Amino acid sequence: MNSLRMLLVGTVLMAGAQNLGAQNIATQYQTGTTFETSGLTGFQTSGAGMAGMQVTARFSGGQTFSGFWTDLGDLTFGSFTYAAHGVSQAWGDVSFPSSGNTNGNFWILRLASGDYGALLSLQFNGAPGRTLFDCRFTATGCAQSGGTSIDGTVGSSGAITAQVAAPNSVAGISPHNQFDAQKVSGVYANSINLVGAPAVGDLFEQFTLVFDGGLTQDAGLFLFAVDTDNANPNATIVPTTPVPEPSTYALLATGLGALMLAKRRRRHADVG
Structure with a gap:
C-alpha cells in the first residue's frame, strides 16, 4: 500500500469522531444475557483484533444475513484505500482499518445492493470472538459522548459512546451519512463482568445500530464510531447462565x- 495513502487514512479517517464533528445518537442499555470473561488485553482494539465477531444485517425485504469478522484485504472508499477487517456479503460490507483503534474512530458501512430493501439494523456480537463493546462511563453508568469519563471494568478505560459522522464531514469519500442522525439509535446489550467480580456496567457483548425507516444506498456510505475492547488471548466470553441444549x-x-x-x-x- 502506498505510504502516502496510508498517511492520509491516518490523518483523515482516523481523526474520526474525536475531531470531525461527530454526532451523538440515542442509546439504550440492556442487561440481557449476562456474560463473563477472565480479563482484558487493554483498552485499544484494532480491526484485526475483532476477528471472529458475528455481524447480522436485517433488511426491510425480510432477508437476514449473518457473517463473521475477518481479513478483507485492501478496500477502497472514494480516494482512499487501506487494509481492512470486516464482513463483506451480497448486501454490502462493514469494516474498520486493520491497524486502527476503535476508540473514537470511524467504521464504514457500505450498501452494495438495493435488492433486499432498506437496512433496518446491523447487530454485532462479540462472544464468538474476543470483542467487547465499551461506552463512556460515569459514576452513574453509561452516558453520551462529549464529557469526561472514568475507568470502569479493570483493564478498560475512558471510551466514547456510539456516534455517527456528520454529513460529508470526511473529505474524499463523499457522499456519506445522508441520513438523519435522529433516526439512528444504538443498543448495547448483554452485560459483561470479569470472572469473580460483579458487572461494572460499562461492557457489553452486543451492540446494534438501528435505522428508523431503514438505511438505503441513497444515503451514501455510513460512518459510525463505537468503542471496543478485547478479552485476554485464548480467553472466551461465555454466558454466566448457560442456555439449555x-x-x-x-x-x-x-x-x-x-x-x-x-x-x-x-x-x-x-x-x-
Whole structure:
C-alpha cells in the first residue's frame, strides 16, 4: 500500500469522531444475557483484533444475513484505500482499518445492493470472538459522548459512546451519512463482568445500530464510531447462565408430560 495513502487514512479517517464533528445518537442499555470473561488485553482494539465477531444485517425485504469478522484485504472508499477487517456479503460490507483503534474512530458501512430493501439494523456480537463493546462511563453508568469519563471494568478505560459522522464531514469519500442522525439509535446489550467480580456496567457483548425507516444506498456510505475492547488471548466470553441444549428441553418436556399423565390417572382413580 502506498505510504502516502496510508498517511492520509491516518490523518483523515482516523481523526474520526474525536475531531470531525461527530454526532451523538440515542442509546439504550440492556442487561440481557449476562456474560463473563477472565480479563482484558487493554483498552485499544484494532480491526484485526475483532476477528471472529458475528455481524447480522436485517433488511426491510425480510432477508437476514449473518457473517463473521475477518481479513478483507485492501478496500477502497472514494480516494482512499487501506487494509481492512470486516464482513463483506451480497448486501454490502462493514469494516474498520486493520491497524486502527476503535476508540473514537470511524467504521464504514457500505450498501452494495438495493435488492433486499432498506437496512433496518446491523447487530454485532462479540462472544464468538474476543470483542467487547465499551461506552463512556460515569459514576452513574453509561452516558453520551462529549464529557469526561472514568475507568470502569479493570483493564478498560475512558471510551466514547456510539456516534455517527456528520454529513460529508470526511473529505474524499463523499457522499456519506445522508441520513438523519435522529433516526439512528444504538443498543448495547448483554452485560459483561470479569470472572469473580460483579458487572461494572460499562461492557457489553452486543451492540446494534438501528435505522428508523431503514438505511438505503441513497444515503451514501455510513460512518459510525463505537468503542471496543478485547478479552485476554485464548480467553472466551461465555454466558454466566448457560442456555439449555435442545436435548435438555426435550427431557424437560418428557418429564412434564409424564407428570401430567400421572396426575390424570390419579384423578380418574379418585373418581372411580
